[in-house]
Amino acid sequence: MRLTVVPSKKFKTVAATVNFIAPLQLETLTPRQLIVNLWPVANAQYPDPTALTVALQDLYGASLRTGVDREGALSIATCQLQFLSDAVLPKGESILGPALALLQAITLHPLLSTAGYAAPFFTPEQDNLRHELQSVTDSADNKAVLTAQAQYFQHAPEQAAVLGGTAATIEAATAENLAAYWQQMVSQDEIEIIVTGDVDPAAVLSQVAAWPLAARPAVTTPLQWTGQVPAFRQWQTMENFQQSQYVALYHLPVTYYGPTYFQYMVTDALFGGSANSLLFAAVREQASLAYYAGTELDAQTGATLLQAGIDPGTAPQVRQIVADTLQWMQTGQFTAARLYSVQEELIANRLGESDRQSDVNSRLILQYRLPAADMRTAAFVRQVRAVTPAAVQACAQHYVLVVDYLQEGVAQDGE
Template identity: 35%
Template sequence: MVTKKTLADGVSLTVLPSTQFKTTRIVLNFIAPLQAETITQRSLLASLLETNSQDYPTQADLAAKLSAMYGANFGISVSKRGNTHVFSVVMTVVNDKFLPGETAVLTEGLAFLKQVLWRPNVSVGHFDTATFDREKTNMAAYLASVYDNKQAYASLQLQQLYFENSSAQRLPSFGNVNDLEPITASSLYRYYQQMLAHDQVAITVLGDVDVSAVTTLLADLPLAARTVTQPTVFYQQALLDTVAEQTEVQPTNQAKLNLAYQVPTYYYQPDYYALLLANGIFGGSPMSLLFTNVREKASLAYYASSAYDAFRGLITVQTGIDATNVTRVKEIIAAQLATLQAGEFSDELLAQTRATIKNQYITGLDSAGNLTTQALVRQLVPEAAVSTADFIAALDAVSKQQIVAAAQTIKLQAIYFLSSKGGDK
C-alpha cells in the first residue's frame, strides 16, 4: 500500500512498497514556480552539485564512494511540468536483502545524499571557483551543441514561436546561453540556499523498505518547514489570432517541418482519455495517420509523428522532409487532422491505438524511473492517482464520438520550417 506522510510543511514523502526490483530508488524533487530568470541557474546548479562536494572534492572521489556502495547510482536533472520547474535528485542503491552479510546501504546512501546536497564544495559565500568555472564552461558547450542537433533545435524553435506570451515557457528546461553568462559562483550559491529553504519538496522512495525506518532516516534531512504557494500546474495559453509561421535557412541535410496545435485538455481532466486516443490516431502511435499516410504511402517524410504535452495543452507534430515537398507535406498533415476530426478512421486503427496506449502504460510499470515520475505527477495532479485497472477501464469507455469531439478542439497555432533551401514557399 502506498504511504504518504508530511515530514514538514511543504515537505512530503511518498513510499511505494515494491518487491519488483532488487534496488531501492530515492528521489528528492525540489519544485518551484517556472520562472525565466531561474531556469538556467537551476540547470547549472544540478551539474555542479552532482560533480563533487566538501566530502568528495573530486569527481573521482564521488565515483569511488558510489562504487563502494555496491555500484550505487546518483544523478541530478531538471524538467518542466507545466507552470513548475522540477529539480530532481535521484539515488538508486541495491536492497540490503540481496547483499552478503550485515549491510546498511540504504542508510549509507541517504547519508551520501545529505552530504552532497547540504555540504557542497564551497568557500566563504561561493561555490569552489575551479569547479564552478569548469561546469559553467561545460554547460555553455552543451547549450551550443543543441544548435548542431537540428531535430532538437527545430523543436525548441517551434516552442519559442508558439509560446509568444511566456518567456518561461519559451525557454527549454535546461536554460540558455544568454542567461548563463551573468551567473557567478556567489550568485549561484545564494540561489542554492534559497532553493533548499523555499522550494516545495516531494520525496519518493520505491522499493522493498520498512516505511517507519525510511521515514526516520529521511526526517534527519535538514528540510525545514516552508510556505509553499503552488501555482496552477497547467499552463493555458489563449488562442493566437493568426497562425504564427517562421522559416529559417541553415545548412542541414534534412529539412524539419514542425507544427504546434493548442488543445484545451490537460492531465486527467475531462476528455483526457479521449484526447490521448485522438493524438495516438493522429500521429502518436506506430500505425497513426501521419506515419501511414505521410511517411509510408506518400513517402514524403523520413519521420512523422505527434506528441501530446498534457501539462501545457499542446500537441506538436515533428517531421523530417525534403525541403522541396514542404507545401505538399503541410497539405497532407492538414488532411490527416481533418480525417481524424471527421471520424473517418477505421475501427481497426482505433483498436490498435487503444492497445498501444494500454501496452505503453503497462510497460511503464516495469520501470522504476517511470514509477517515481508517476508519483511526482500525482503530487502535482491529484486526479492522476488512478489504478491500472481504472486507467484501462477509462480508456476502454471512450467512444468514437468522444474521440472526434476531442479532435475537433485541436487548433493549429504555429508552423516552424528549417531547411538549407527555404523550401517551395
C-alpha cells in the same frame, strides 16, 4: 518536506529520490541545471569526485542520477540514488542507512566558499551548458522546434527554452550568484522525498526526519500551464541544412488528467503520436514525403507539436496531407483496427513504465498536485480502452493551428 515511502518487494533495488519543486521561471532555468550538474562533483563531504565514486562502489555499486524536469508550470530538480535492497544482501548486512546519509550529503551539502562555488567545478559546468546549447541549435530538427515553440510560447519563454536556459541566462551565471540561488532553493523550494523498494518505512523516517530541512510553505503554482496563446502565424526561413523541417503547433482544450485527457491522448496518438498513426502512414509510408513525421501531446500546456523532416520543396504536399489526415479523423475515416492498435501501443508503453522506480517517483509528485486523479496503471488501461471512435472524432474537431513554420533546407545539386 514531505516523505513518502512505497514498500514493494517487486524491486531488488531501492530508489531514494529528493525532489526540489519550484515555479518554472526563465531566469532560474540555468541556475537549477547548474546545481543538479554540480551535485555529483562539488560536494563538501566528497570534495574529490573520485571519493564519491568510491562511496558509491562501497554501496555495492549504487547509481546516482540527477536532472531537471519541466512539468507544466513547475520546475522539478531531482537527485535519485538507486542501491541494492538489504533483502538481497548477505544476512545481517544493511546499507539503507549509509545510502540515505550519502543522498543527504550530495543534495544538501554542496562545496561552497565565500566566493560561491569553486571555479574548478563551476567553470567546466558552465562551459558544458554553452556547448550543449550550441549543439542543440546546430541540429536542424531541434532548431526548428525551438523556433516554433518560441512563437507559440512568446508570452511564456520559460516554456520554450531548453532546460539549461538561454545563451543570456548561461552567460549571466556566476559562482557567487549560483551559491546565492542555492540558498534560496534549499530554503524555499518544496521538497519531496520518495523512497520505493523493499524497505521498512519506520527506518527510513527515523533517518530522513533528522535532515536539516526547515519548514516552508507548499508551492501554490498549479501544475497546469494556462497562459496566453498567440494568434495564428505561418512563416518560413531558409537555413543551411540539407533537410527541411516542418513544425506545427496546435492548441487543444485539454488539461492533464482533466475530463477529456484520455480522449485527447488517444486522438493525438492516432493523429501522429504513435508508430501506427494515420499521419505516419500517409506522409511517410504512402507518399514517401518525410524521413519522419509525428506529433507529441503535452496536456500540461494544452498543446501538441507536429514535426516532419522533409525534402526541400515538398512542404505544400506535406501540409495538404496533414490537413487531410486531420479531416479524416474529424469525419471518422479510420478503421477500428487502427484505433485499437494505437490504444494497445499506449497501454504497452505504460505497462513498461510502471516497472521503473523513476516513473513511480514522477507519478507520485504529480498525484500530490492532482489528488482527485486516478493515476494507477489499471485506471490508465481502462480509460484508454474506453475511448470510442466518436470521441476521437469530437476531439479532432478542436485542433486549432497556432504555429505553422517551415525551416526550408538548401537542396543539393542535382535535386
